[in-house]
Amino acid sequence: MVLRCVDVAGSRGGNVLFSGIGFAVEPGQGVRIHGDNGSGKTTLLRMLAGLTPPHAGAVLWEDEDIRTARQRYCANLLYLGHAPGVKNELLAWENLVFMQGLRGRAAEDEARACLAEAGLGAQADLPAGALSQGQRKRLALARLQLAHNRPMWLLDEPFVGLDQDAVAALCDRVASHRKAGGMLVYTTHQAVEVPDALTLRLEAC
Numbered sequence: 001m002v003l004r005c006v007d008v009a010g011s012r013g014g015n016v017l018f019s020g021i022g023f024a025v026e027p028g029q030g031v032r033i034h035g036d037n038g039s040g041k042t043t044l045l046r047m048l049a050g051l052t053p054p055h056a057g058a059v060l061w062e063d064e065d066i067r068t069a070r071q072r073y074c075a076n077l078l079y080l081g082h083a084p085g086v087k088n089e090l091l092a093w094e095n096l097v098f099m100q101g102l103r104g105r106a107a108e109d110e111a112r113a114c115l116a117e118a119g120l121g122a123q124a125d126l127p128a129g130a131l132s133q134g135q136r137k138r139l140a141l142a143r144l145q146l147a148h149n150r151p152m153w154l155l156d157e158p159f160v161g162l163d164q165d166a167v168a169a170l171c172d173r174v175a176s177h178r179k180a181g182g183m184l185v186y187t188t189h190q191a192v193e194v195p196d197a198l199t200l201r202l203e204a205c
């Protein structure tokens, strides 16, 4: 398994934000996309997720363009955007069932156990709209605990809004994911370091 970014350029609103980006991510590896506000971190991550087409270059999964390998790629992918993307009107545990597509009688128990591990056991029966910003972020990230069959993680600003304990827990989660052969690309403008991750700094064109 390998994700390759080949000589990629990104543009928004007609402006080229970055160009000549090239790297590969293999099992166990991590890439940190770093840069100032507006440098294009989210744009690049969206390209890796297949949500925004590259201005130039290509993103390849197993040496095939992700646009043609879409089905195979998406089956291996977990993309968490900058916003938590939770449904305010659903309870916290219902959100997890819905977001992760959990099925069967064990789904609720699985979601509740996952919330307890994320430090949200007491909030499981609250509507997501009643959670604090940090709790909403924890809820979104709780999906990572259930993503065993998705090796390619793309995380946009995963550390924003988290307290120190939650940051440490996320670093542990990411480390065990990589140890088990998972792959990670994440954006950040914070000083949180994921050990042994290649850092890619986006500079304005």
Ligand SMILES: Nc1ncnc2c1ncn2[C@@H]1O[C@H](COP(=O)(O)OP(=O)(O)OP(=O)(O)O)[C@@H](O)[C@H]1O
Pocket: 012, 013, 017, 035, 036, 037, 038, 039, 040, 041, 042, 043, 044, 189
């Ligand atoms: N839909 C859009 N139309 C026009 N310009 C856009 C659009 N989306 C983003 N941009 C612009 O593209 C640039 C890069 O945005 P992007 O969100 O990728 O940056 P970022 O590095 O993730 O920023 P931040 O650190 O603030 O989250 C910004 O100048 C932004 O205003």
